[in-house]
Amino acid sequence: MARQPTSGERPTVKDVAASSGVSATTVSRVLAGNYPVSAETRARVMKAVRELDYVINAQARALGGGGTKTVAFIVHDLVGPAFAYVGQGVEQQATAEGRLCLVCTSHGDPDRELEIVELMREQQAEAVVLVGGGSGNRSYVDRLTQAARALDKSGSRLVLCGRPPLGTDAPATVVEYDNEGGAYAMTSYLISLGHRDIAFLGAGEAGHSTVDGRLRGFERAHEAHHLPMTSHRTSAVTFDRESGYQATRELLARDRKFTAIFAATDVVASGVLVALREAGLRVPEDVSLVGYDDIPLARDLTPELTTVHVDYEELGRTAVRHALNRERHALSQHTMIGTHVIIRDSAGPPPSP
Amino acid sequence: MARQPTSGERPTVKDVAASSGVSATTVSRVLAGNYPVSAETRARVMKAVRELDYVINAQARALGGGGTKTVAFIVHDLVGPAFAYVGQGVEQQATAEGRLCLVCTSHGDPDRELEIVELMREQQAEAVVLVGGGSGNRSYVDRLTQAARALDKSGSRLVLCGRPPLGTDAPATVVEYDNEGGAYAMTSYLISLGHRDIAFLGAGEAGHSTVDGRLRGFERAHEAHHLPMTSHRTSAVTFDRESGYQATRELLARDRKFTAIFAATDVVASGVLVALREAGLRVPEDVSLVGYDDIPLARDLTPELTTVHVDYEELGRTAVRHALNRERHALSQHTMIGTHVIIRDSAGPPPSP
DNA sequence: GCTTTCATAGAAATCGTTAACTATGACGCC
DNA sequence: GGCGTCATAGTTAACGATTTCTATGAAAGC
Numbered sequence: 001m002a003r004q005p006t007s008g009e010r011p012t013v014k015d016v017a018a019s020s021g022v023s024a025t026t027v028s029r030v031l032a033g034n035y036p037v038s039a040e041t042r043a044r045v046m047k048a049v050r051e052l053d054y055v056i057n058a059q060a061r062a063l064g065g066g067g068t069k070t071v072a073f074i075v076h077d078l079v080g081p082a083f084a085y086v087g088q089g090v091e092q093q094a095t096a097e098g099r100l101c102l103v104c105t106s107h108g109d110p111d112r113e114l115e116i117v118e119l120m121r122e123q124q125a126e127a128v129v130l131v132g133g134g135s136g137n138r139s140y141v142d143r144l145t146q147a148a149r150a151l152d153k154s155g156s157r158l159v160l161c162g163r164p165p166l167g168t169d170a171p172a173t174v175v176e177y178d179n180e181g182g183a184y185a186m187t188s189y190l191i192s193l194g195h196r197d198i199a200f201l202g203a204g205e206a207g208h209s210t211v212d213g214r215l216r217g218f219e220r221a222h223e224a225h226h227l228p229m230t231s232h233r234t235s236a237v238t239f240d241r242e243s244g245y246q247a248t249r250e251l252l253a254r255d256r257k258f259t260a261i262f263a264a265t266d267v268v269a270s271g272v273l274v275a276l277r278e279a280g281l282r283v284p285e286d287v288s289l290v291g292y293d294d295i296p297l298a299r300d301l302t303p304e305l306t307t308v309h310v311d312y313e314e315l316g317r318t319a320v321r322h323a324l325n326r327e328r329h330a331l332s333q334h335t336m337i338g339t340h341v342i343i344r345d346s347a348g349p350p351p352s353p
Numbered sequence: 354m355a356r357q358p359t360s361g362e363r364p365t366v367k368d369v370a371a372s373s374g375v376s377a378t379t380v381s382r383v384l385a386g387n388y389p390v391s392a393e394t395r396a397r398v399m400k401a402v403r404e405l406d407y408v409i410n411a412q413a414r415a416l417g418g419g420g421t422k423t424v425a426f427i428v429h430d431l432v433g434p435a436f437a438y439v440g441q442g443v444e445q446q447a448t449a450e451g452r453l454c455l456v457c458t459s460h461g462d463p464d465r466e467l468e469i470v471e472l473m474r475e476q477q478a479e480a481v482v483l484v485g486g487g488s489g490n491r492s493y494v495d496r497l498t499q500a501a502r503a504l505d506k507s508g509s510r511l512v513l514c515g516r517p518p519l520g521t522d523a524p525a526t527v528v529e530y531d532n533e534g535g536a537y538a539m540t541s542y543l544i545s546l547g548h549r550d551i552a553f554l555g556a557g558e559a560g561h562s563t564v565d566g567r568l569r570g571f572e573r574a575h576e577a578h579h580l581p582m583t584s585h586r587t588s589a590v591t592f593d594r595e596s597g598y599q600a601t602r603e604l605l606a607r608d609r610k611f612t613a614i615f616a617a618t619d620v621v622a623s624g625v626l627v628a629l630r631e632a633g634l635r636v637p638e639d640v641s642l643v644g645y646d647d648i649p650l651a652r653d654l655t656p657e658l659t660t661v662h663v664d665y666e667e668l669g670r671t672a673v674r675h676a677l678n679r680e681r682h683a684l685s686q687h688t689m690i691g692t693h694v695i696i697r698d699s700a701g702p703p704p705s706p
Numbered sequence: 707g708c709t710t711t712c713a714t715a716g717a718a719a720t721c722g723t724t725a726a727c728t729a730t731g732a733c734g735c736c
Numbered sequence: 737g738g739c740g741t742c743a744t745a746g747t748t749a750a751c752g753a754t755t756t757c758t759a760t761g762a763a764a765g766c
Contacts, residue, residue: 010507012722023746028724036743053503058475059415060722063751068412078441081432088431091458100476103456105444122411123453150406154363241649270653296594300623302655365752376716381754389713413752416721 011052020048031056062124067155071320072102072125074116076132081267081295082312086131086161089316097324099126108132110140117147121154127173127323129159129316133210145170157326161319163209165334173326174334175319179210182308182339183217184224186290187262189306189341191225194349195260195288201247201272202237202264211264214292218262237268244271252279259287259350266291266298266307269346273301284348294342303345310339364405373401384409415477420508424673425455425478427469429485434620434648435665439484439514442669450677452479461485463493470500474507480526480676482512482669486563498523510679514672516562518687526679527687528672532563535661535692536570537577539643540615542659542694544578547702548613548641554600554625555590555617564617567645571615590621597624605632612640612703619644619651619660622699626654637701647695656698663692 017024022041029035030045037045048054062068071094075083091101102125106113113130120128128151134140145166148158152171159173166172190198200218202211222229237243244263251258252275261276263269269291276287283289283303291298294309315337322329366377373380375394382388383398390398401407415421424447428436440456447454455478459466466483473481481504487493498519501511505524512526519525543551553571555564575582590596597616604611605628614629616622622644629640636642636656644651647662668690675682 014722024723025725025747026745029745032724035745038744041745055471055475055503057416057477057722059412059421059477060751061724062412063410063416063721063753064723065725065751078431078444079434079437081434084432084437087456088458091431091456095457100472101456103440103444103454104448105441118408119453122408124410124412150408241653297650297653300594300650300653366754367752377753378716378755379714382715385754388715391714394714410752413721414754416723417752417754418721419754 010057011054012057013054015052016045016048016054019052020044067126068124069099070102070123070125071099071127071129071324072104072116072120072123073129073131073161073316074104074106074113074120076108077105078103081297082265082293082310083131085295085312086316086319089313089318090129090131090161090320091316092313093317093320097320099320099324110135110137114140114143114147117144117151117158121147121150121156124154125156127157127159127320129161129319129323130163131161131316132163133208134160134163136209136212141166148172157323159319159323161315164213172333173319173323175315175322175337176335177310177315177337178339179213180217180220182292182310182341183214183262184221185217185339185341186292186306186308187218187221188225189343190260190262190288190290190347191221191227193260193288193347196227196350197230197258198260198262199251199258200262200264201244201251201268202239214264237264239265239268241267241271241274244268245275246271248272248275249279252276260347261287261289263289263291266293266295266305269305269307270297270301273346283346286351288347288350290347298342298344301346306344306347307342308339309342311337363410364407365410366407368405369398369401369407372405373397420479421477422452423455423476423478424452424480424482424677425457425469425473425476426482426484426514426669427457427459427466427473429461430458431456434650435618435646435663436484438648438665439669439672442666442671443482443484443514443673444669445666446670446673450673452673452677463488463490467493467496467500470497470504470511474500474503474509477507478509480510480512480673482514482672482676483516484514484669485516486561487513487516489562489565494519501525510676512672512676514668517566525686526672526676528668528675528690529688530663530668530690531692532566533570533573535645535663535694536567536615537574538570538692538694539645539659539661540571540574541578542696543613543615543641543643543700544574544580546613546641546700549580549703550611551613551615552604552611553615553617554597554604554621555592567617590617592618592621594620594624594627597621598628599624601625601628602632605629613700614640614642616642616644619646619648619658622658622660623650623654626699636699639704641700641703643700651695651697654699659697659700660695661692662695664690 013024013027016027027045030037030042073090077083094101104116117128148170151158157173161175165174203215219229237247261272263272269289272289276283281287291305291307294307298305298307318335366380369380370377380398383390383395426443430436444454457469459469470481501523504511510526514528518527556568572582590600614625616625622642625642629636634640644658644660647660651658651660671688
C-alpha cells in the first residue's frame with residue numbers, strides 16, 4: 001500500500017506519472033480525456049490519482065493551456081438586496097458555464113473600482129462584470145473606456161450591468177434594465193390615481209446613472225400628462241433607510257401639499273414609511289408611497305409596497321451569458337431588460353380635499 | 354512614440370524588458386522592489402510598464418513565487434441576508450489582508466459543497482470558508498474531515514463558519530456564534546414576560562446544526578424554569594417566509610393556546626406575522642413574536658421585531674483573520690462569538706385570560 | 707597596487723501543465 | 737510483401753513569472 005512518493009507535499013502530474021509508470025503527458029491526457037489512451041493505462045492512472053489524492057493545479061493549467069475559467073464581479077456592496085440578486089445571477093450563470101466567480105466590493109468608490117478592474121486584468125478573468133449604477137464623470141468614463149480596451153486586448157470582456165454604455169468605441173457588453181420606463185410607468189400610475197403633486201426622493205448625486213434614469217422617467221411622465229413638476233420636491237438621499245427617513249422629515253417640515261412620494265428605491269421607501277408613520281400620516285389613505293426594485297422587503301412592509309419590479313437575477317445571468325458567448329450574441333452586446341409596476345397596497349387615490 | 358513590440362497581445366515581462374533594454378529579471382525586481390536597482394534603470398522600466406500598459410500575470414506569479422493570494426467562501430445562497438453579511442465580512446477582511454475572494458454557492462447541497470471544496474483545492478485558495486450550518490450526517494462529516502486534511506497538506510485551511518467543529522483530529526479553524534445562548538436568553542425573556550406556552554417554529558431538519566442549537570437553547574430555558582415543553586409545538590419550516598406562513602396557519606388551525614411564537618429566523622418570523630395578521634391576531638397584544646438573526650428586515654416589520662442579534666460580519670472577518678494568521682492565533686482556532694437579545698416591539702406580556 | 711566587498715545586472719533553472727512534434731508497433735491495402 | 741494509417745505513448749518546448757547562482761565594475765581597505 002505505497003502512498004505519496006514525496007512525503008507531505010502536494011502531488012503533481014509527475015508523481016502520478018511515476019506512480020503509474022507512464023509519462024506526465026499521458027496523465028494529462030487521461031485527465032483531459034481529449035486523446036486516445038488504452039483502457040488499461042487509463043485505469044492505472046486513475047488508480048494513482050485516487051491513491052495520491054491528486055488534484056490539478058489550476059494556476060499551472062491556466063498558464064499552459066486554456067485560460068483561467070474565471071468571471072469577476074464587482075459590486076458596491078454585498079449586502080444590498082439588489083446587488084445580492086445580481087450576484088446570485090452572475091454566480092449561477094458562471095457555474096452553469098463551468099466558471100468560477102471572483103467577487104470584489106468597491107463601496108461605490110470609482111477609484112477603487114478601477115483598481116479592482118486592474119486586479120482582474122492581472123487575474124486574467126474571462127469577464128469582468130461591473131454591477132450597479134456608476135458615475136457619468138468624464139475622466140471616470142475615459143479611464144473605464146481604457147480599461148475596457150485593455151481587457152479586450154487580453155481576450156477578456158468588460159460588462160456593464162445596470163448602467164448605460166460608455167460610448168461606441170469602448171469594447172464592452174452592456175446589460176441594462178429600463179430605469180426610465182419603470183419610473184415612467186409608475187409615475188403614470190400615480191397620476192392615473194389622481195395624484196398631481198408627487199415628491200421624488202432620490203435626486204441626490206447628479207450624474208449617477210440609476211437615479212438619473214428613474215428621475216427622467218418621473219419627469220417624462222409629468223410632461224406627457226402636461227403636469228408641472230416642482231423641482232424642489234426632489235430631495236437628496238443616499239439610498240439607505242436612514243436617508244429616506246431624514247429626507248421625509250425635512251419634506252414634511254417644509255411642505256405638506258404632496259399627496260404621494262416616489263422613493264428612488266424600496267430601501268429608501270422603508271425609511272420614508274417610518275417617518276410618515278411618526279408624523280401620524282396613514283399610507284395610503286393620507287399619502288401614497290411607492291418604491292423601486294421590488295426586493296423581498298417590499299412585501300414585508302405594512303402596507304405592502306407598490307413598486308417597480310426588476311429581474312436582477314436575470315440581469316446577472318444575461319451579463320455573464322453575453323460576455324462569455326459573444327460570438328453567438330454578437331448583435332446583442334447591448335441589452336435592455338424590461339421593468340414593470342407591481343401594484344400592492346401602499347398607493348391609492350389622494351385624499352379628497 | 355513606439356508602442357507594443359508585438360501587436361495585439363498582452364505584454365509580458367519580456368516585452369517590458371526588451372522595451373527598456375534590461376533583462377526580465379531586472380523588470381521583476383523593479384516591480385517587486387525587493388532588490389537594489391539603480392534609480393535610472395527603475396525609471397526606464399517603469400516608463401516601459403506604463404507605455405505598454407503592462408500588468409503582471411497572477412497565474413504565472415502564483416506558479417513561480419508565492420501562492421495565489423486567494424480566499425474562497427462557500428455559502429448556501431448569496432441572497433440570504435445572513436449569508437450576505439458573512440460574505441461582506443469575509444470580503445472585507447480578505448481585502449484588508451491583500452487577498453482576493455472566490456465565491457461559490459452550494460444551495461445547501463452537501464455533495465455540491467464537497468465538490469466545491471475540491472475545486473478550491475485545485476485553485477490553491479489559501480483558506481476555504483464554509484459558511485452556514487451544515488449537516489451532522491456521519492459520512493458527510495468524514496468526507497469533510499478528509500477534505501480538511503487534504504487542504505492542510507497543500508498549506509491551505511478549512512474554516513467552519515457558523516457551524517460546530519468536525520472533531521479534534523480535523524485540521525480546521527472554527528468560528529461559531531452562540532446559537533444556543535441566544536435562544537436561551539430569548540426564551541428566558543419570553544418566560545419572564547409571563548409566557549408559559551411558547552411555540553417554536555423551525556425544528557425542521559434534525560441534524561442541522563444551526564436550528565439544533567437554537568432549539569437546544571429553547572429547551573434548556575424551559576428546563577431551567579421548570580416549565581414543561583410540549584414538543585408538538587415545534588413545527589417544521591425551511592427557513593423561508595412562505596414556510597413560516599404555512600406553519601403558522603397549521604399551528605392556528607390545530608391549537609390556539611400558545612401566547613408566543615419563537616421563529617427560528619427573522620425571515621420565518623416575517624411569514625408568521627402575515628399569517629397572524631390574516632387570522633386577526635394582534636402582535637404583541639394577542640400573540641408575542643420573536644425572531645433570530647437581527648437582519649435589517651427586523652426593523653422594517655410592523656411591529657419592529659424583537660430578535661437575537663448576531664454579528665455576522667464579524668463572524669466572516671474573524672474566520673478569515675484566524676485562517677490566514679494561524680501562527681498568531683494558534684490558540685484560538687475555535688472561537689465563539691456572542692449573541693444577545695434585541696428588545697423591540699413584537700413581544701410583550703401575554704394577554705390576561 | 708592588489709584583493710575584498712558591494713551594488714547592480716544577467717543567465718539559467720524552476721514552478722506544474724499543456725501542446726506540438728516524434729516514435730513505434732499493428733493493421734489493412736494494393 | 738512493402739507502405740501508408742492508426743492507435744498509443746513519450747520527448748521537448750512553451751506559458752510567464754521568480755529565484756538561485758554568476759558576473760562585472762567600482763569603491764574600499766591594507
